Amino acid sequence: ICWKVDEGEQLQNHPYIIEAAKYLSHGKTVAFPTETVYGLGADATDEQAVQAIFDAKGRPADNPLIVHVGKRNVIEQYVTAISAKAQQLIDAFWPGALTIILPSKGGLASNVTSGLTTVGVRMPDHPVALALLQEAAIPVAAPSANSSGKPSPTSHEHVLQDLNGKINGVVDGGQTGVGVESTVIDCTLDVPMILRPGGVTQAEIEAVIGAVDLAPSLVKGDDAPRSPGMKYKHYAPDCPIWVVAGSSHDMREVIEQQEFEGKRVGLMISDERAEELGLPTDLNLGSRDNLTEVTRRLYHTLRKVDTLQYDVVLAESFSKEGIGEALMNRLEKAATKII
Ligand code: TXA
Numbered sequence: 001i002c003w004k005v006d007e008g009e010q011l012q013n014h015p016y017i018i019e020a021a022k023y024l025s026h027g028k029t030v031a032f033p034t035e036t037v038y039g040l041g042a043d044a045t046d047e048q049a050v051q052a053i054f055d056a057k058g059r060p061a062d063n064p065l066i067v068h069v070g071k072r073n074v075i076e077q078y079v080t081a082i083s084a085k086a087q088q089l090i091d092a093f094w095p096g097a098l099t100i101i102l103p104s105k106g107g108l109a110s111n112v113t114s115g116l117t118t119v120g121v122r123m124p125d126h127p128v129a130l131a132l133l134q135e136a137a138i139p140v141a142a143p144s145a146n147s148s149g150k151p152s153p154t155s156h157e158h159v160l161q162d163l164n165g166k167i168n169g170v171v172d173g174g175q176t177g178v179g180v181e182s183t184v185i186d187c188t189l190d191v192p193m194i195l196r197p198g199g200v201t202q203a204e205i206e207a208v209i210g211a212v213d214l215a216p217s218l219v220k221g222d223d224a225p226r227s228p229g230m231k232y233k234h235y236a237p238d239c240p241i242w243v244v245a246g247s248s249h250d251m252r253e254v255i256e257q258q259e260f261e262g263k264r265v266g267l268m269i270s271d272e273r274a275e276e277l278g279l280p281t282d283l284n285l286g287s288r289d290n291l292t293e294v295t296r297r298l299y300h301t302l303r304k305v306d307t308l309q310y311d312v313v314l315a316e317s318f319s320k321e322g323i324g325e326a327l328m329n330r331l332e333k334a335a336t337k338i339i
């Protein structure tokens with residue numbers, strides 16, 4: 001079942017929100033929009049409902065889920081301690097694209113946290129998500145609503161492409177805003193550690209709580225995963241993606257080489273790069289001067305790759321400043337090669 005909610009609609013007591021919330025509290029799976037990507041939700045206290053998420057996505061059981069709440073104070077029921085820094089982050093960024101890892105108190109289905117002693121919590125900044133979570137009045141476990149390994153969904157169409165027939169419902173709230181997932185930060189450590197870059201940047205976090213660490217897996221040359229999810233192949237279309245660092249001159253050489261070998265070459269590039277190369281592209285990411293917009297378009301564009309007949313897609317390498325950190329993290333994970 002698909003419930004369509006239009007922008008600007010009054011969501012309190014909205015019949016669709018009430019119905020979708022009932023689905024959740026009755027142990028069903030419901031996909032819904034957040035400001036980052038669409039999530040696939042289920043009651044985080046209900047083992048079977050949570051299992052249905054793993055089954056629908058084909059998600060490995062050792063990859064824990066984020067618990068979504070509609071009110072800040074609910075998390076006290078599920079965590080043993082909120083450090084001063086964690087509280088400052090909550091005050092500064094919730095609702096928002098920041099998932100905070102805290103020591104778990106139990107009380108949630110054990111498969112939510114994949115047996116870890118910690119739990120990731122987040123209050124999303126999207127009117128539909130907030131209305132749904134508040135109406136359901138339960139903690140909702142929700143990973144991104146894609147098949148495991150595919151790009152996360154930024155529209156309800158993407159959700160249906162992957163999960164139609166495998167979930168109980170989806171709330172269509174239009175396109176999501178940020179376009180990549182939340183930042184995940186481990187606040188069980190004295191110096192909090194960013195496990196996954198995302199919608200809230202490192203600089204924004206450090207402006208509130210001072211210096212933080214980066215997970216070793218995010219530092220070049222080390223790929224021991226800390227956040228269980230980071231070790232899996234992600235966001236990847238079936239067609240190989242190569243990230244090409246360097247100038248348009250360097251990219252032109254790769255294009256010529258590949259075309260010489262008879263390959264059909266797609267270009268996932270900025271307006272500026274298309275102009276420099278003098279080549280049109282159907283995988284355009286917008287202006288490189290607006291990385292927020294490039295990030296918003298990334299997953300849609302990655303999905304588009306599989307609708308086109310390319311043998312290889314060359315992607316531009318963008319600045320890792322600000323939101324560029326999350327953008328390039330996802331792009332490099334989607335890539336089969338970085339040259
Ligand atoms: O923006 C988002 O975060 C979206 C929307 C739907 O909220 N959700 C999302 O969930 O991206 P998911 O499951 O696709 O990614 C959750 C990430 C995974 O990398 C997982 O391993 C990590 O968070 N994670 C969850 N709980 C954790 C924990 N207790 N300790 C370490 N990492 C954890």
Ligand code: MG
Nearest residue numbers: 143144152181
């Ligand atoms: Mg995901």
